[in-house]
Amino acid sequence: MAQPLSEHDEELGSIDDFAPEQPAVQPIDDDLELHADLEPVPLRLPDTRRGAGNARSWFVGMLVSLIVGGVWLGWRAIPPAAAPGETTAKPIASSTVERQPIERPGIAPPVPSSSEPDRAVSVDRSTPPVEKPRPAPVEKPQSAPVEKPRSASVEAPRPPVEKPRSASVEAPRPPVEKPRPAPVEPPRSAPVAGSPGKAVEGPSPPPSLADASRASPPLPGPATAPAPSPPLPVPTGEEVPSALVAAPEPAPASPPATTEPRSSGGASRSGVEVTDNVAIQDLLGRYRTAFGALDVASVRRVWPSVNQRSLERAFRQLEEQDLSFFSCTINVAGVRAEATCVGSSTFIPTVGSRSPQSGPSQWNFKLSKKSAGPWLIDEAQAR
């Protein structure tokens, strides 16, 4: 405390004046007088709070929101009433969907086992290739090169076609109930592109619920379908993509030719090819059934190399799934084959929305068979 004050000696005097007992900084002491004055009446800025009402409004807003949210949540659990003008022929409320999966629009019931006849395949099998009476073959114009290898599509299953070996498979089909005009060979030059594609219509048995739900809107139902002249009836009324529909038969005079040996092939070879097509169709049907049943073991039986772990994980994520193949184009090359199927798939996930959602619509399969063995899927891609 005895330190000299170097700069302010004259102004402030001794540093002893700063002793606590005697505050030396007079200006500060002067201010302290003000402190004493301020003490009883603290300075207070005008309160800028927007009032308690603002706080209340905040919480009222939150409360209203929570109530609205709660009501909404509760309301969602109630199936919505049909709006005026709507016809609800089939319940589609989510609660109904859970209890009655079979009636869910767009979703077919899981097929109980792969051994059960598949809709498409069983129909195909039921149309044996050779037994139908057919008109005599008529020579086709030779504008189409006969030797075009294995690129053409034909209605399948049908009587053995000698060449080309590829087939466009109409699926699903019911059993054929009456004699039909002989299947015809497609134009050999460009059987797919050159064909004026159209929806194939025909009489069909009453579709199941799943079939009905799967039916596409553009086509009239079976009851309204005109009397057919197509080679094969299609029961579901599904519109077949034109690009994959086999060429329509131009006239009854079209050459049957399917059972007739052509230039190089023999009946035995044709029979083998048809057998391959039918076997592949059956395989694809079992694939479809297995996926619909979410049955990994069944899938492995037709696709042994499938990534089982990934497939199990994928199937665990789905509650239901349904695959429909509108048409398949099959190209057989010896012990290998490729198949492209166009269709639709719907699924209901285990997590998320309970509404059916769309899955893949096109599948590409690579298949092979060992000698005298069954056809199996080597690779399947979907998009």
Add this chain to the structure above:
Amino acid sequence: MPETTTMTSRSRTRHRMTLVAALVMCMVFGLSIAPAAAQQTTLEVLSFLLTNRTIITGDFDRDAQAAAATRDTIATIVAQEISTLPVSSSSGGFAYRIDPTLGAVVRASDSFGTFYTERSLTAGRHRASFGIGYQNTLYNTIDGYDLRDGTLVSTAATLNDQQFDAETITLRLRTDVMTLTGNYGLTNRFDVGLAVPFVRMNLQGERVDTYRGEAFFQATGSASASGLGDMVMRLKYNVFDRGASGVSLGLETRLPTGDEDNLLGSGDFTFAPRFIGSVEGDTVGFHGELSYTLNTDTNTLGYGGALTIAATPRFTIVGELFGRRYDGLGRLTSTTVPHPRLAGVATTRLTGVEETTDRLLLIGGIKWNVTGTWLLTANVLRPLTDDGLNAGWVPTVAFDYSFGS
């Protein structure tokens, strides 16, 4: 039958949209009710509380400068803090995609994603989500100074290093932020998002002068403001994906829609490119993000890492570390200068200086799919650094609803 299905579906969608709109309107009205214009803005109240009134420092200009710098620093920190909002979308957890090699539909991700750190997965084409989140924050410290215990010295006089007169500030700063979020997948790889925060800021403060151990209550001030905060627009493009893993590029823009004077917004337009990467397995996922925010005043390097664990298909546990390095955000600091006239007397002032500020946050929480596509998100945030404005634990609750095909 298909027409019926479509019509009913549309009707249901209309109902949902109407309810969403009603909910949003309720929220907006509830938050935006303000009886009358405030007489003083939050910034003015803060400035008042920070400006020295009693201690004779001999340099009132410097007092005012220090108070203004402190106020601006606090305001900037508050605005930055409020603008740090979790707005990432969870809708990827409800998206199902075709696995081409499997020929099957698979869930895009088993987890519902992260909180603050983005993940590379996008929502999916035409898949939308709406969310509403609430975050309540009661701030405790700023740059290591305690805001609530009365030890934050704004101005002090010392004699031979012994403080004999000091003005201290107590601030109770609380924010309630309700954020409406929306996300939409324009394509399978391209998402657009929007976040609209509504902020309620409540500030109460008092200044006490302690002279030779005796406290003298000097002033109180309070301010409350609510309104729209800074809106956020987000874009995310997935440039590479393998399952739920992948790399995405993002862009985040913050619009200065918040009232800067009431500390509801930063007052600046910011632009932040982001780089996002994710590696997700069946159950565990790692996500990382790097961003750089370009701002007129403060550029910010952001980085984050997140771990997601899909405990069940409907339940995801999330842990995150989220950091930011602010260039020139400002820090509070105390400066001491000799009294211009009194020998041995020095004046200490709280002021703000431009320094790089590092913040690191730890976030933990859950995402739970309650029903359908409703997702409940709950997390707590804990600052790991002293820099900036910090609270003890910051809880956040959000609901998210996804729809679309």
